[in-house]
Structure formats: structure tokens, C-alpha cells
Amino acid sequence: MSQERGELYHHQHGHLFLNEMINSGGDLSCFFSHHEAMSVADAAPFAGFADYDYGAALSRAAFGDVRCDELGLFDAPPAKPELLIDVDAAIDYGAVVGRRHGLDVSIGGGGGGGDGGTGPVTPNSSVSSSSSEAGGDEESGGRSKKDRIKEEEEEGGEEKQLQARGSDDQGGEKSKKLVKAKNKGEKRQREPRFAFMTKSEVDHLEDGYRWRKYGQKAVKNSPYPRSYYRCTTQKCSVKKRVERSHEDPSIVITTYEGRHTHQSPANLRGSSHFLAPSPSFRAQEFLNPSSHHHMSTNPTMYLPISLPPPLQQLQVLPDYGLLQDIIPSFIHQNQP
DNA sequence: CGGCTTTGACCTGCGC
DNA sequence: GCGCAGGTCAAAGCCG
Numbered sequence: 001m002s003q004e005r006g007e008l009y010h011h012q013h014g015h016l017f018l019n020e021m022i023n024s025g026g027d028l029s030c031f032f033s034h035h036e037a038m039s040v041a042d043a044a045p046f047a048g049f050a051d052y053d054y055g056a057a058l059s060r061a062a063f064g065d066v067r068c069d070e071l072g073l074f075d076a077p078p079a080k081p082e083l084l085i086d087v088d089a090a091i092d093y094g095a096v097v098g099r100r101h102g103l104d105v106s107i108g109g110g111g112g113g114g115d116g117g118t119g120p121v122t123p124n125s126s127v128s129s130s131s132s133e134a135g136g137d138e139e140s141g142g143r144s145k146k147d148r149i150k151e152e153e154e155e156g157g158e159e160k161q162l163q164a165r166g167s168d169d170q171g172g173e174k175s176k177k178l179v180k181a182k183n184k185g186e187k188r189q190r191e192p193r194f195a196f197m198t199k200s201e202v203d204h205l206e207d208g209y210r211w212r213k214y215g216q217k218a219v220k221n222s223p224y225p226r227s228y229y230r231c232t233t234q235k236c237s238v239k240k241r242v243e244r245s246h247e248d249p250s251i252v253i254t255t256y257e258g259r260h261t262h263q264s265p266a267n268l269r270g271s272s273h274f275l276a277p278s279p280s281f282r283a284q285e286f287l288n289p290s291s292h293h294h295m296s297t298n299p300t301m302y303l304p305i306s307l308p309p310p311l312q313q314l315q316v317l318p319d320y321g322l323l324q325d326i327i328p329s330f331i332h333q334n335q336p
Numbered sequence: 337c338g339g340c341t342t343t344g345a346c347c348t349g350c351g352c
Numbered sequence: 353g354c355g356c357a358g359g360t361c362a363a364a365g366c367c368g
Contacts, residue, residue, distance in 0.1 A: 212339080212340065212341085213340075213341055213342080214341090214359095214360070214361075214362090215342095215343090215359070215360055215361080216341090216342075216343075217357085217358065217359070217360095218357095219357090219358090220356085220357060220358090226358085226359095228359070228360075232339085232340090241359095337368105338367105338368100339366105339367090339368095340365105340366080340367080340368105341364100341365085341366075341367095342363100342364085342365075342366090343362100343363095343364090343365105344361105344362100344363095344364105345360100345361085345362090345363105346359105346360080346361075346362100347358105347359085347360080347361095348357100348358085348359085348360100349356105349357095349358090349359105350355105350356085350357090350358105351354105351355095351356090352353105352354090352355090352356105
């Protein structure tokens with residue numbers, strides 16, 4: 001299954017095309033190995049965005065344009081988070097992003113797209129991409145009725161939502177009513193997910209969007225809780241989970257689920273950090289489902305330049321779903 | 337006062 | 353069926 005999906009997720013020229021992965025309905029979990037840790041500044045050239053704020057560049061790389069614009073994840077962070085980035089991952093994502101933006105991305109040792117010194121490149125690490133549930137495996141079953149209810153509400157019915165809310169006052173019946181009101185059957189695919197690790201002292205990194213925390217849970221076998229956030233923009237159902245690695249408390253694991261249906265507030269504010277042409281356009285490219293389709297069906301439109309062959313092998317893992325299940329295996333895979 | 341966080345309760349799926 | 357763990361809800365409280 002991994003192999004098949006790996007095939008599916010590769011660009012016709014053999015390059016990973018991240019967006020296609022997302023479009024394929026899979027989760028994408030990218031983990032950056034500890035031993036290849038490098039600062040964001042060092043990593044930025046790999047991403048080929050020398051003219052970008054390094055944080056933006058790297059966040060682009062890290063996100064592979066799932067959230068392509070103005071993430072600004074590491075832009076002037078309060079605690080100077082350091083992205084633990086697998087060099088190959090940086091290269092590869094940089095390539096993806098760069099190609100999409102029509103930029104020539106220099107790849108490989110010492111190159112970098114920009115001015116500067118790139119750190120040593122070690123090609124033996126890998127990025128692990130977890131593509132799950134494209135077929136709705138893990139959570140087709142695991143997806144809760146409530147989830148489906150909510151999604152239905154989001155799609156169709158604010159009325160329904162209001163009704164549900166209205167019944168909340170009646171206490172315990174609320175959930176049952178919600179469940180009953182829910183349609184049966186038809187499995188819904190889970191939103192694509194994307195996870196990455198950052199080294200940061202702050203749990204909730206600024207990424208340009210506004211989030212509302214709606215829950216926090218203790219994580220089994222971890223002293224650190226997992227926090228649940230939801231995008232505050234109306235009708236945007238993007239969620240993210242933030243937890244700290246119990247193996248390395250300095251590492252924050254962030255998992256995004258879903259696609260934003262809007263531009264980030266940061267972008268609307270006209271951030272000057274993001275110098276790529278027409279950022280809002282690109283945001284729509286990636287965030288608009290129809291655009292997704294467009295792109296995935298004709299990727300070469302966005303790949304005007306040729307690039308060296310990929311320097312790393314994409315590993316598509318089965319859907320482990322939960323980070324704590326994925327991370328150890330990934331780290332293990334990176335061991336020589 | 338609106339927006340956000342906190343936190344206990346609740347629901348669901350899964351394994352035994 | 354039961355217990356566990358993940359995920360979500362929503363009341364209460366906090367804060368600017």
C-alpha cells in the first residue's frame with residue numbers, strides 16, 4: 001500500500017508533488033529528524049527563497065504550500081523557535097515550492113538559492129510522509145458521528161447548527177439529538193492533515209491565522225497535554241493540534257487538519273514578509289478546492305522549470321493517524 | 337462586552 | 353459489556 005501510494009504521490013518526473021498528496025486525500029505528516037537539526041536561517045536557502053523572510057521561506061518549505069502563504073511561522077517568534085528540519089526535506093519541499101512559483105531552486109550541497117551559506121547536506125535522512133485515509137481507512141471508521149454532523153452543519157446548515165445549539169440547554173440530550181439528526185451512512189473522508197515538528201519553547205506558534213482553543217487533553221504516555229485549536233474564521237473548519245514531544249520536550253508537534261477557506265489575517269494585513277508574486281492568488285490556488293483539482297490535474301502548469309532528480313525518497317506510511325504512533329517509527333527510520 | 341482560555345463532562349471507537 | 357484513549361462540547365472565568 002505504501003508503495004502504491006508512493007507512486008501515486010510522485011510527480012511524473014519523480015518529484016514529490018506535495019499538493020497532489022494532499023489532493024489525494026491523504027494525511028501528510030512530515031517529520032524532521034533531530035540529528036539534522038539546523039536553524040531556520042540556515043535552512044532557508046535550501047528552500048530557495050533567499051528573498052523571503054527566512055521564517056516564511058521555511059514555513060513554506062515545511063508546509064509544502066498546503067498553507068502556502070504568509071504562514072510566517074517563524075517570523076519573529078517570541079521564543080526563537082528552531083525548526084528541526086531534515087535537510088532533504090528542506091530541499092525537497094523547497095523544490096516543490098520553488099517550482100510552483102516558477103523559481104529556480106538550487107538544490108544540493110552548498111548551493112542554496114540565495115546568498116548564502118548553506119549547511120552541510122547529508123542525504124541520508126528522509127522525510128516521512130504519512131498519507132492516511134485516502135480511502136478513509138483509519139478514520140472512516142474512527143470518524144465520529146459528531147464530526148460528520150459538524151461537517152454537515154458546516155456545509156449545509158447553519159440552521160441545523162443553531163438548532164443543535166439551541167437544544168444544548170436541555171443538557172444531556174444534546175449530543176444524542178445531534179447524533180440522531182445526523183445522516184447515516186456515507187463515510188466522509190477526513191480532512192487532509194499535515195504535521196511537522198518545531199523546536200520551540202512556545203507551544204502555539206504564530207502562523208498567521210487566528211485560532212481558538214477548544215480543548216486540551218492529556219496524552220497517554222506523555223506528561224504533556226495536547227491542545228486543540230480551531231480556526232476562528234467563520235466557515236473555516238481547519239483544526240490544529242499542538243503537543244509537545246515527550247521524547248524531546250523542546251520539540252513541538254503541530255498537526256493541521258483541513259484547508260483554510262480564506263486568506264490568513266496576516267496576509268490581509270499586507271505583510272511585507274512575503275514577496276512572492278501574487279501571494280493571495282497562490283493562497284487561493286492551494287486553499288480553494290477547485291483550484292486544487294485544477295492544479296493536480298495539470299501540475300506542469302506550475303512546474304515551469306526543470307530540476308535535478310529528487311535527492312530523497314518519499315516514504316508513504318500507512319495511516320497511523322496519531323503522531324505518537326508515527327514519530328517513533330520515523331525517527332527509527334532515520335537511524336543509519 | 338466580546339473574544340479567548342480553561343476544564344470537567346461527554347461521546348465515540350477500539351481492544352479485550 | 354467494559355475500560356481506555358482521543359476528540360469535542362460548553363459553562364465558567366479571564367482579559368483587554
